[in-house]
Amino acid sequence: MSADLRRRAKDSAGVESAGPENAGTDEAGSKSSLQRGLAILRLLASSNEAGARLTDISRALDLTPPTVHRLLKILVEEGMAEADKATKRYRLGIDLFGLAAQAGNPNNLRDICRPILLRLSATLRDTIFLLVRSGFDAVCLDRSEGPFPIRSFTGDIGGRVTLGVGQGSLAIMAFLHAEEREEVIRFNLPRMQGVGIIDEVYLRTEIARVRDLGYASRSTGLLPGMSGVAVPVLDRDGYAVAALSVGTISERLNEERLPVVVDILKRESTAISRQLNPFDPVLRRPAAILGGGPA
Amino acid sequence: MSADLRRRAKDSAGVESAGPENAGTDEAGSKSSLQRGLAILRLLASSNEAGARLTDISRALDLTPPTVHRLLKILVEEGMAEADKATKRYRLGIDLFGLAAQAGNPNNLRDICRPILLRLSATLRDTIFLLVRSGFDAVCLDRSEGPFPIRSFTGDIGGRVTLGVGQGSLAIMAFLHAEEREEVIRFNLPRMQGVGIIDEVYLRTEIARVRDLGYASRSTGLLPGMSGVAVPVLDRDGYAVAALSVGTISERLNEERLPVVVDILKRESTAISRQLNPFDPVLRRPAAILGGGPA
DNA sequence: GCAAAAGCTTCCGATATACGGAATAGATGG
DNA sequence: CCATCTATTCCGTATATCGGAAGCTTTTGC
Secondary structure (H helix, E strand, O other), X not given: OOOOOOOOHHHOOOOOOOOOOOOOOOOXXXXXXXXXXXXXXXXXXXXXXXXXXXXXXXXXXOOXXXXXHHHHHHXXXXXXXXXXXXXXXXXXXXXXXXXXXXXXXXXXXXXXXXXHHHHHHHHHOOEEEEEEEEOOEEEEEEEEOOXXXXXXXXXXXXXXXXXXXXXXXXXXXXXXOHHHHHXXXXXXXXXXXXXXXXXXXXXXXXXXXXXXXOOEXXXXXXXXXXXXXXXXXXXXXXXXXXEEEEEEEHHHHOOOOHHHHHHHHHHHHHHHHHHHOOOOOOOXXXXXXXXXXXX | OOOOHHHHHHHHHOOOOOOOOOOOOOOOOOOOHHHHHHHHHHHXXXXXXXXXXXXXXXXXXXXXXXXXXXXXHHHHHOOOEEEEOOOOEEEEOHHHHHHHOOOOOHHHHHHHHHHHHHHHHHHHOOEEEEEEEEOOEEEEEEXXXXXXXXXXXXXXXXXXXXXXXXXXXXXXXXXXXXHHHHHHHXXXXXXXXXXXXXXXXXXXXXHHHHHHHOOEXXXXXXXXXXXXXXXXXXXXXXXXXXXXXXXXXXXXXXXXXXXXXXXXXXXXXXXXXXXXXXXXXXXXOOOOOOOOOOX
């Protein structure tokens, strides 16, 4: 901890006045040029498809045009941004795409799961999500649309959900290390206001239930009529590295069908775990098997 | 080690600065911290799944450990990198993933094409690639594996191929603006040494042929026994914005099956074009239709 | 068609910011 | 336990960054 924050002796009555509180997305304290450059990338990501102009960026991030110009030039040279000379607009560069193909992808989880997502969405006819934990959120690493014309709140690839909200999140949370789980609960409870789970007791009950059953399934409570089922993907120690989640309308997860779906999900989850850890070099056994006996 | 500090004494010649000679191309001398930060990200992307340690990065990029440490700290704070505290290794951060979901994705091409790739790979049982142009390369924007256990040289998502090498590339190249195509040919011919097309005449013949037929199909020449078929995805003016490509073994693209595959690809390509430009506000007609008459 | 405005780019001096050597703390391994 | 390698902190130096001002280009307005 320690106050490594350097004192800003500069505040001598300057008063920042006219403080147009930076409402919205940008964080004020960007100092280094690296941070500024990344801020530009984020801005480009959140700007619409046409891209952003230099002065747009300049205004949004509170940087002078020359600075933005120089940073953009670097970003373009490095392939992280693209300049459309015709419209004078900047977009994210395709090299980022190459980078991200590797990002957040331990064990090539995404590649491994891709065919499985395909298979699942075809079999179950619903949309399948692959979620991984990222800090106090779950991130959608991949998605495979099923024939059913529905959309889950879990949203787009790259999207984030507060850990604990939604079935996929719960499945991950239920299979974290105990201490980590406590940390997440502590941090996330305030963030869950009005999105389903409100009180701690209920959350803990849910988690225990999910742990017990090996899957999470409830009406999401977010979209009336929508439900989800999710199972964790476990590492060899039995802790969650990801979750497979199905989002669909509640009718399609009735008493009759639910166990079937859960069964299929568990089987696929186990298959993924096996691929993640083909063989445990120490224990000389394959990865933990979800609901598959003592092991 | 550390024969790298030789540049220190340069100042003896007086200031003389103000001469940023390196205009145009960038080479060894990464100067700005933004560039260094991005270099770290690229290094992390290319390092193996376990991640890279601080000193690895330091050595690889010829930066001092304190510098790398500081940059990594920023990258981690910004979510672009992740530190595995246990192993002291750094990996790409998952936020990059969120960024890239938007990157190089005009009109959400990727999202639009996703279900189509799925359908195609299921129907044709081969692997389908979605390629877009990026400078003088084609980049694999998405991929959908078919049941057949084959891999095309086009490789992974985010991977690059020289424009003109491979069927997908050719399909794009054949439907570029004429001047752009000339530029690409001029630039790429030297890069094609030993990867299939060697001489210009042959390349131009191929391009003309592809333009004429509306699809590209040849044995790749890169992997014996492998072939590919590709069709361009056209914008409303009839120029290529992408290509749909099938990679498979040559036996599966015989005289009998090829026309069927081409037909299916063209149909899907047209469907994509329609979605890209639902309706031309000026011409009052849908996007150009591949091989679909005078439009 | 011209004038005005807005946007983009270049230049350059001031200085804030990033760098790297040295020292410390921590990890690894014999 | 000491030796070695790695990660982290500190701090003086000077380098690379910033932003004002001005030139230049494109767009807007009339």
